[in-house]
Amino acid sequence: MTPLLQVSQLRSGYAGSTVLDGVDLTLEPGSILGLLGRNGVGKSTLIMTLMGLVPTTSGTVLLDGVMLPARPHKIARAGVALVPQGRRVWAPLTVGEHLKLATRHAHPGTWTADSVLDLLPRLRERLRQPAGSLSGGEQQMLAIARALVTNPRLVLLDEPSDGLAPAIIESIMDVIRQMQTEGAAVLLVEQDLHLAFEVSDEIAVLDRGIIVHRTDTESFRGDPDTAHRLLGVA
Template structure:
């Protein structure tokens, strides 16, 4: 079980600063929904936490241990897993091959059997190439791939992207189950229903900073603030 604390995190690309002193915290087993308009830095934050983008300053603490600036493989070994936007599954591989590759060197808590019990649809598709799966099945496979690295922290970037509402409801149910297993989550999402269902806190980002942070019930009740920050009713 892991808590996450981000302190004054700054990052960007070349000479451009995208994250401008981000501060946030997620308690062990908690879920924070990160909202904001396009281009404000949400995906950059996810990639910085995973080590794909190197921060220029600030700290990322996992149970008090600073992992900011480490290589992605070392951050993964520290217990962080990424479900990327667009899923990025390995299309030529079968479901079984994907799970076998993702689970190499792991299997302490999340074994292949445990993941397939959680996602029985994938068990029915073990021999099928990942690129031939439906969008919802590919998203399930992306989550399964992440779980097989045995994470205590799960970073999810727009998991509802391109999916039908019924599939989004299945994703919400799955993520709620994972929270019950003690997995700490940061969920970047445009689908407010998914974020509100899964997360106990909501943060809003503007211009590379967290400008609003509150409990989910309070955010849902404050429609004026939601409209001002997100342009939604």
């Protein structure tokens, strides 16, 4: 089977500095990969590079065997959706306006504005409310909803639990599982190990700009020495 995502020797960085230094990564259709690592090792840079927001200096990124274009809007139209760290919703626009904009170039699929609002009913109650007035948890749900209505094949999730209460994090877990049920693959960058372990099929660890370890989630959870060595956690 051809991997949905195939990253080979990917290098990128900022202002002449190298952050990613030869990342090799594959992701199968409908799978969830939790990407872990200490602060500053390049996890968010990888997400932003895959979305075309940080230019590559070398390497290849294939989606379903086809080279991804370099421009973010073309990557989105190829079937990749980004849920960025910090939500990054447009404060003046209402919830409904966010969803309307996101559906303009949606791919055919099961996710519609109505089905997403059924999954995230709190947003239905806030349809006419500006995004800037939502709580942090509601903004995170909006960022996820905005991605889902495009019917992506691949969702890039960057720290979705950042700054949120445990009850909201549990809701995010449910949504990620539903993404997988509907056939999307997910690359999840997350510091909350509980969330990552609960939803991920596999765990990969990024260090010094490369993937240094990858295994199934249960094996990683059962190997505390490796977790401590790579992540500094018990």
